[in-house]
Amino acid sequence: MVTIEERLRVEEFLFKEARLADESRYSEWEALAEDDMHYWVPAEAGQDPDDGRISILNDNRTRLATRIRQLNTGVRHAQVPPSRMCRIISNVEIETIADGEYFVRSNVILYEYRIQADKEMEVWPARVEHKLRMRDGEMKMFSKHILLLNSEGPVRGLSFII
């Protein structure tokens, strides 16, 4: 069981992380990620990240930094202008994995208005698993796994921070 205080800190983190992603504030979002960050969107339900099967996205911290640099160039056409987004987060369950470290499950529905081309609304429902760590009084993430309901596809272009 986590304390009410811990739950508040975790939820605050999730909401802030979602807002920075929604608003495509790439560098501020990146600042929430630890050096051992694993940012992952598997392609199949039940996939193991090390089983040699391809993922939709599978970033270690270095590749994530490259991704953020690419978005920050301003000429990443797929996000010029950035998608307009709004994430609804619910069903937050928190487990302690070590002192000051949490495994957090949530359900997320992301609405994306794709203004770069067709001007369509795309909906991305997902189960999300975060691993968070309290460091120097601040909550950070060292893992974010996004289990898209439709990961086996077809999947539209997904060039924003999910």
Next chain:
Amino acid sequence: MLDNSRPSEGIRFEELILDDRVHSTLYTDSEVFEAEMDSIFRNGWVFICHDSEIPKAGDFVRRNVGRDPVFAVRGRDGEISVIVNRCAHRGNIICQEERGNAKAFVCQYHGWAYDTKGGLVDVPYPAGFKGDFSCHGLERLAKVDSYQGFVFASFNPTVPSLGDHLGRATELIDRAVEMSPVGRINLSGGWVRHQLNCNWKMLPENDTDGYHVNFVHPSFAQAIRSNYDEAVLQDEESLKSEAKDWGNGHTELNFSPSYSRPLEWFGCAEDRYPSYSKALREAYGQEKGDKILLDGPPHAVIFPNLFLGEMNIVRFEPVAPGVCLHIHTPMYLEGVDDDVNQRILRQSEGALGPTAFLLADDSVIAERTQLALAGKGGWLDLSRGAEREVTDDNGVVVGHLTDETSNRGFWRHYKQVMQGPDQSSPTAAAAAA
């Protein structure tokens, strides 16, 4: 059979496809799309799977040929059949899993059971079944053949041989499998299915378009390279890569001339994978081994739906005039250390698919292009570099990297396929009568 009702009959392809331009209705018109499903995807050869995906008896994978659902299955005799995924009774999907292994396929609607050749072997309550088992099998694609493990199939029993279709392009497939010291690739990494709201033909066109790279992908260059300015500002003369038309709609961007050191195409120094380099030289001899290490894998489209995308294999799938899928898997190599295949996997995730550093940008440009072609549309230019391309000794047309040599090759073959056999031939006239 309905072969005499050619849906393409009313479409004047000779007016829509000229040597130097094509009309946008080819990307938007539903009659054109229906004609393609018939002339290209049913009458011609279509890439289905690689035999490494279904190595054991009973292994199967689901696929679409054009829009027709099929599955490829390896029989007990080792032969691969490509079978329409539709029960011969009342049409239910027979093979429900995307991939797996089965001794038999039992329909979940009324329980008809079929063997791995599609033959009917059992029906529940047989007293009421007055048919003949041998007449109620699943529909099999008439032709299945393979080259270097790449399995192709056709609905058309009189399609010319796969060898005729591939023509000179077998060399491209050879180059892909020769990236392995034992000459074998392995497509066991699973597929990512990326949907683009554009016409399917933009996939082969864009994948062998060398002109767009600096304009669509500068963000990738800026994010990963420090010598970005040099790369982008390179002038036309110093670009050494080539666009090629191999005939029969098979096209290539040949990047090999731009590489100056082994494994440059793999983004690393040669000593990064010493046992890989050594194995290639031992397997193919010093000279050819060196050449493979320097030239790297092919970047080529095999008409109509296979892309040998360097260390990736891609399938193109048409869905509707304005919707298609770009479906990719890493091209794993047999006979190499795991770290080589690990790098192939990570590069595949980086380059292709919905989140990729490259393809996500290509896809938004393709979707904008599709939007621009709406309505009455207009002409798309194909003329770039026609006056400076040359035909080499093997009959391959070679142009500058930024020239439309590859796309002209695609469209020349497309036009021939869509116009079909000579309409005035006695058989066609008789069929039309």
